[in-house]
Amino acid sequence: MTASFAGVPCLAVAFPATGLAYNTLVVLVAVATVGCAGGVVGTLALLRKRPLLGDAAAHATLVGAAAIVLLTGRRDLPTLLTGAAASSFAALCLLALIRRCTRTRDDAATAILIGVSFGAGVSVVTWMMARGLPGSGTIEQLLLGHAAAVTARDATLLAAVALATVLVVAATLKETVAVAFDAAFAAAGGWPVGLIDNAVTALVVLMVVVGLPTAGGVLVSALLVIPPVAARQWTERVGPLLVLAGLVGLASAVLGVLASIAWPGLPTGPAVVLSAALICLVSILGAPGRGLVARRWRERELVRRWAAGRLTEEGLALERGLHEPWGLAAGPSITVPESRRP
Amino acid sequence: MMPQPSPPIVEFHDVTVAYGGRPVLWNVDLAIEQACLFGVIGPNGAGKSTLLKAALGLVPVVGGYVRFFGTSLSRVRGRVGYVPQRETVDWDFPVNVMDVVLMGTYGRLGWLARPGRRERALALECLDRVGLADVATRQIGRLSGGQQQRVFLARALAQQADVYLFDEPLAGVDARSQERIFGVLAALRDAGRLVIVVHHDLRMAVAWFDRVALLDMRLVAAGPTQEVLTPEHLRRAYAGRVELLDELGRAVAERGRTA
Amino acid sequence: MNEAAGWMLPDAGHLAFHAWSMATAAAFSAACALVGSFLVVRRMSLLGDAIAHAVLPGIAIGALAGGQLGGPLVIGGAVAAALLTAWSTRLLRTAAGLAEDAGAGVVFTTMFAAGVVIVTLAAARVDLDPECVLFGSLELVAFDLMSIGRLMMPRATVSAVAMLALVAVAIGATWRWQVFTAFDTPAACVVGVPVAAVTALLLTATAVATVGGFEAVGAVLVVSMLVVPAAAAELLVHRMHRVVAVAIALAVVAACLGWLAAWACNTNAAGMIAVVLGGMYGLAALVAPVDGVLPRAAAGINLAWRVAREDWLAQIWRAQEELGGGRAVPRPMPRSLLERAAVWWLWLVGQVEDRGGLVRLSVAGRREAETVVRSHRLWEAWLGRHADLPLDHLHPPAEWVEHHLGAAVRQRIEAEMAGGPDPHGREIPPESG
Known part of the structure; x- marks a missing residue:
């Protein structure tokens, strides 16, 4: 300290x-x-x-x-x-x-x-x-x-x-x-x-x-x-x-x-590595597009639109696929609560 | 004097291919003389993709040879285009659609040169022909399966080759993309190119291809579609006789190891 | 150091020093080989590598908290670090689409850097020699004794043996699940094997094994002990329990040899153990039955030799057939050194009789030649019927296949052809002897 x-x-x-x-x-x-x-x-x-x-x-x-x-x-x-x-x-x-x-x-x-x-x-x-x-x-x-x-x-x-x-x-x-x-x-x-x-x-x-x-x-x-x-x-x-x-x-x-x-x-040497790791962590969390936060937010937005009836089931799948090139199974999937389904 | 006949566009002479000492394709003897839509048909594990890879020198040929235009591939590489199976690449790779299509022009460009305005115009035109001009700047992972296959097709078009080898271009592709891809292939044929397509679906083969080769670890028959796809030939290709070749292949690999 | 080892007879002191060191190294290597076998088979070698590097900060924090380089805090820290590594590698894959090896690369380099920082900064406060933690000092373990009942044993030996026992019990108790999961994870999952728990247990065991002897061997060199014996064993044997047994045996032998070599050369024991293991792996790759480099080369030479002999016999047989009546034919010219040797050999063993430039086959030679020619013509017949090949293209493939056609396949083809001549209208000799 x-x-x-x-x-x-x-x-x-x-x-x-x-x-x-x-x-x-x-x-x-x-x-x-x-x-x-x-x-x-x-x-x-x-x-x-x-x-x-x-x-x-x-x-x-x-x-x-x-x-x-x-x-x-x-x-x-x-x-x-x-x-x-x-x-x-x-x-x-x-x-x-x-x-x-x-x-x-x-x-x-x-x-x-x-x-x-x-x-x-x-x-x-x-x-x-x-x-x-x-x-x-x-x-x-x-x-x-x-x-x-x-x-x-x-x-x-x-x-x-x-x-x-x-x-x-x-x-x-x-x-x-x-x-x-x-x-x-x-x-x-x-x-x-x-x-x-x-x-x-x-x-x-x-x-x-x-x-x-x-x-x-x-x-x-x-x-x-x-x-x-x-x-x-x-x-x-x-x-x-x-x-x-x-x-x-x-x-x-x-x-x-x-x-x-x-x-x-x-x-x-280690200090440099740790700085790099810090930048990496920030990137993985906060980068627009691929970042974890951005993806969570986008997913939430999609589900909201879908729940509001402005997006079809296929549209939801398609949009998800477009933003998760490495496969849906890998992403943090958000299940839609029963109550909010249209 | 008789005029010298022009050599076949592609000639497989007694080609045998082995993986790790085990033959998977036996003595294929096939010559394609004229430009057409040529289908390579056969059951799973028949060595269809292997045939294309052998032609391109991607897998070693243990017997026989392949010639393009009567000479070896290395002399006419620029005239031969190849479209591998879609699953062979990482679609999360950081390139966009345009970048991939431009790769088709690299062979002509040679070392160190960069694709310039002419190449870009060509790439855009090829994208237009497969109906993807509007997604030129999109990352390749953000496309549907059919669109991805069409990107590969556009890349092959950008090669401006005389012979095209397609490895399962219609696998896992939606109906609309299939029509579109087939339309482009037919247009290539009409422009005097030879288009060789590895395909697994017999029904489409009858409708689409001018000539086919029926393959099952060896060449069962080749020629005009109607003459080749007879019940007798199909029975020979799809019935269980492959066993013997399979067994022999194993024996060859085994003897090479322990004899 | 004499008073430390003074509980033994002075003469035996030297012996005990070697024995304790070797026992420590052997127990540690065995534990690593045991878990390493599963890591290698499950293609998690790099995760093992990552864990070996990444336990460093866990150990350092544990040592700082506990005030000593050992004890439950250190083990707990190491296990936590190992699980953190595995978990964050997985997270990088699912959350950032990063391949397993790239993810492991990011995580363990970071963890290792953190470990180095902690060790360096804390070196002043607690007895945590960075060099020792990184590269180990096996030669010191025999001097740090503790008493177990009335027996004085080196602390590191006790710890290594305890870890070995712990790991052996954990893996042994879940053996079937481990093997099933390693062989086919999805199937194991479907059948109801708790795959996640099994994997977590394996990773924990890896951390425990790693920690068991890091002060003797050092964090960095653990990698070789985890992966090399198992990789060598995998080349030699093919069943899981044998792989584990051979890996452990190799690890123990390498530990003892490495220690002795290090002692003789006055160098780092862990490094020498790694070198010995590397040598073992190289030897295994060279001489492994069937798949080894040397057996494969020998098989290749053997095949070429057999082909040369058989071709020569068949050539004479055909010439005799053309002439008819088993009469001697003019000797063909051998074209290569191998053929020359084959000709000489066949004459020596009496399969070919040579009289003044005229040759003919003996009974034994005839029998062998007929098998070859029979294979050749049967194959031509089969190809003629089944493949779309012109008649003049049948000979080259048969020329090659004739050396590979076994009796069973020959019989099947003959049954299918139902007798008759080959496509060129020549008779197919019957199966001999």
Whole structure:
């Protein structure tokens, strides 16, 4: 309780203070770019019905980051991220292989990859720490993220990669959306569905890896799932969805960073995730059209019109169907009380 | 010298298709020479949809080959349009009717190009032909089943192909949409296109199709509708003889695994 | 640490340390494998993943409230968090039209973030080491003893065994319902099985199993213990009780091996257990009978080998038939390495006699060749009657099917054809031996 009250003056002090302000700015830029690009790329994964791709990739980064430190002895950010990217891409390829060669179902295969690759990572890192090898501390920071340690150079690198990612997404939007909507039609039209899928996977891996230093491996996957889900509540078109998801990611990044400044001890990564979750909750409840509140209200209105005799039974069913594309059974159905029936 | 006969529009040569090592379609040999409304008829599990998917290279062909215009599909993709079954896509996908129809033009556009004014005009025209111009901006989930099927039809029209392959376009569609869809298919035929339709209802087949192929894990008969849909052929397609092929299919899959 | 383990003989102290650690890990893994089997079969693996992540805030709040990392408050918090996860995932599906995996993704990342925040903020106030909660420290359990009667046992072992017993009783008591619901939920619902309650019980059991050893194994690594043994068992056996038994066995073995490997390499035990489990799964995928990668590859090679042999025999048989009178024919040229090997093999086993470039079939070779040719011609005859195929298109399919036609199918076709020659007017050899 006291912390939250203390936060307000703390925030006020933080910005004018020159040294702190610069660092804060760097962190803010880094986290915001990750949030924004994460939202955009996550939307592609969500549309392709593989929302947990990012989660699997995130868990698999640890072992690669550790391995590359062991092999090369270097522990600067680019090296670490190269290793992380390599291992998570390998893990996702392994996932595809398991899907193709065994009877194991998709969900179990994903869970296996998450658990085993993360276990391997934890083992290697612990082993390195026990030996007192240099670099193990840095790797561990990647797990939960350590936004405060991000330097201006890192932030520039992140921003560049994020920008490139967003540009690639924008350039190939037509192809990825066509494949995500109707893979059979796209394949029949001669588009290389497998290649496009792999490209989306590669983008997800890239985003996860880029997000590691700020949000941490375990939580960056949240930035790939939550903003797209929140944005989906507000729009019915892919273009606006991508922009909105980016904005939600950006907003939650800014909110999270500010919160972690205002509330000393609050880790930045989780704070960003919780901000995103808050935005998501608000969207699911309050968005016009798809939001829970709006739908309840609309349903009530329909039933009222029907009860007043201004809407036929068929009309009621039709209207309901038009606004609940995912099926009536899923919606909160309101039964009409006997007394109000016409 | 005899003039060189033009190759058939679609030719299935001894096509055998297997899922997971188990053949589901045996040795189909079929050539369609002229533009017409061609129905692919057969009982459940006869491999009707599989035939279309095999033609399009969506499922691997284990024996034989399929040719379009005497050459392989990859050379003439632009001339072949496909309409998958309606249930195969997620209708809650965030695209509107116009976006879906525009996807029909993507094949011609190639990589990186964006649909421009010409494509939009074409898409709108195609929507008009299926009677959906007034819902162009609606999200695809907010349409009735028949309307959704017509969106798919419009997308195929936007492909401007010479051969169209329809997978159950009339399943779960209201009577009005059925009439409308059939009208568009007939218009395509009259414009000199070959329209191949997978269909499960025999009664409509007699009224609608110029030629049909009767399928039941193998080709029972093919040709003009009246000649194919004879009691003898129907008995052979719909009576229980599929058992043997079924059993053999299982044996093949089993031997491939444990032999 | 010596005084902690001092109740035993000094020599045995080392042994007891390993025994307690392994027992804890094994009990915990077994409980996870038991519930995990049902999660995997019901395609709820990702919900298991979600619960494993999402119990973190429940545990943290429970520990904060109770002032210790254990006890009913922690378990209650974990169960509440697990049920909250399952319930909100479901709500996201029904209320926002979100797919199950996307919903789980949203919920558990949020819960996990909340957990990390609580653990970090509370670390100062209560003995809640974030690292320990996330990654576990199995090597410490043997030093935190409690007395049960006159026996001193590690607290974590007691807790893990208790949770295992609880979960086993819960699943065992509802076994039939669990299996029925897992196999066919709508049918179970129609028959009157309380499907919702059965599912809730499974989820609660998952939370309980998860909580039983999170301090030893860590919240994040529980995923592998829930899903991997069951997924491996599913590849190996096909009936539910066997899947559960094999999963538990694999989990226990992996726990012991993982612990020993971790001890030898001086690293995190939970991580090593996950790695061992992963290795087991990979091995199962490779060698699983029938469906494994290797048996399938072997079957493919075997088939190719048989086809090459049979084709060769049939080729000679046809040449001999044309010549008449069982006379030797000029040896055909083998076209591939496999065929060359087949020719050599057939000569070696005496099915083909080779005299200076002239070959002929022995009695045994003749018998096998006749079966192949018989299959071939029967199939041509069947296709000729039933499929709309031109005469010259009958040979290629028969060339392939001849290797697959079993005796039973051959007999059925022959009965249908009622004797007579094949469509090309050649005689169909009779069924031999």
